């Protein structure tokens with residue numbers, strides 16, 4: 210383990226109670242720091258440098274896999290959390306019409322993506338996965354620690370996830386506009402759980418509007434929501450994970466034409 214200038218760190222520490230529940234931080238004496246998830250232990254001082262090397266190697270070997278498809282907002286919300294926390298993971302692209310045996314084994318009940326596989330154990334359902342990640346890697350917390358805020362965040366997420374009709378979307382826009390009063394993000398100054406779970410609105414809604422020929426997120430009617438969408442899309446962790454919008458529009462068009470044909 211060395212810094213960019215080739216120097217070995219002079220002191221370091223790491224902490225945690227169990228594997229997966231920790232943060233590691235290595236410093237070079239000039240404030241230069243490398244951090245991420247590490248190994249359960251607590252130690253300080255150069256005499257234990259060997260152990261630190263081991264912990265850092267372990268860190269690289271921590272197996273996190275995300276099974277998904279590029280167009281799924283449920284998958285992206287999980288990927289955003291992994292990125293915001295700086296967790297390295299392997300992404301496995303699935304074909305929805307030809308699911309892999311890994312996916313079928315991991316999610317035999319719903320057979321849906323996303324699935325997170327951590328040390329060989331599958332976790333399914335995007336909201337449960339996000340909570341699992343937040344509880345396992347505690348740095349950069351996503352969900353508030355306050356029970357009331359947690360309950361409300363879960364409530365609003367389900368409210369938005371369960372929208373099916375255009376009328377419900379317009380009502381939801383009003384609600385979201387109200388929630389953003391005096392705030393940069395739904396999480397306040399920083400992006401939080403609701404920004405992640407509502408994040409699809411900032412990206413997918415535009416493509417849905419284009420294909421359906423409707424405008425649901427009028428910037429004059431919902432200026433706060435409009436500014437939030439721009440702010441959200443501009444975050445590095447979000448920007449990096451995006452695909453070209455035309456690809457999504459083409460995908461929705463194809464999907465729409467196929468459903469039209471099927472109902473004829």
Ligand SMILES: N[C@@H](CCC(=O)N[C@@H](CS)C(=O)NCC(=O)O)C(=O)O
Nearest residue numbers: 281283305320321322323334335336
């Ligand atoms: N409630 C689930 C929804 C996941 C979901 O609907 N995934 C879709 C892709 S966007 C899927 O896997 N569909 C495959 C299928 O239904 O066979 C979650 O939040 O993870």
